[in-house]
Amino acid sequence: xxxxxxxxxxTKVLADQSRLEILxxxxxxxxxxxxxLAKKTKIKSHTASYHLKQLCELNWVASYKQGRNVYYHxxxxxxxxxxxxxxxxxxxxxxxxLNESIELEKLKKGRSCYRHxxxxxxxDFFMLWFKRVVLN
Numbered sequence: 001x002x003x004x005x006x007x008x009x010x011t012k013v014l015a016d017q018s019r020l021e022i023l024x025x026x027x028x029x030x031x032x033x034x035x036x037l038a039k040k041t042k043i044k045s046h047t048a049s050y051h052l053k054q055l056c057e058l059n060w061v062a063s064y065k066q067g068r069n070v071y072y073h074x075x076x077x078x079x080x081x082x083x084x085x086x087x088x089x090x091x092x093x094x095x096x097x098l099n100e101s102i103e104l105e106k107l108k109k110g111r112s113c114y115r116h117x118x119x120x121x122x123x124d125f126f127m128l129w130f131k132r133v134v135l136n
Contacts, residue, residue, distance in 0.1 A: 013058060014086070018043050019051045026061065027080045031071035 013019055021041040025032060032040075038048035052072055055061035062075045074080055095101050 009058065013054060013060070016051065018047065019055065020083075022048065022051055022055070023060070023074070023079065023083055026072065026074045027083060029073070029080075031064075031073045033069045033071050037072070 018041055022037050025037060025040055034045050034048050034052065037052070038045045041048065043051075052061060052063070056063060056072075059075055060079050061072050063070050063072045065071075
């Protein structure tokens with residue numbers, strides 16, 4: 001018989017910066033291998049594998065093997081939505097480098113987040129659709 005949700009397990013996973021970065025990368029809806037995730041999060045491959053194993057145990061991330069590589073992706077849109085909601089209520093970090101500034105400007109202009117278009121391009125596209133379909 002199942003009991004109450006283990007909220008502590010969820011918050012424990014979210015408390016680690018590397019796991020949060022991995023989850024954020026996976027929000028793009030694409031499949032990524034361990035080496036790619038390790039490089040983007042600036043951690044070692046075996047550390048990334050450890051974090052991915054924990055995320056797989058919670059059924060937040062799934063994997064498939066192709067040849068020598070194992071590719072990971074988010075299991076559900078719910079995880080992406082949870083992360084997006086947490087981003088909306090989280091304090092904003094200060095920009096500390098030119099690269100961060102450039103990356104932020106690119107994200108503001110346009111990005112995809114799991115299965116939807118976001119950023120200025122996404123908003124502009126939605127407003128165009130809204131004006132044509134809803135207001136007419």
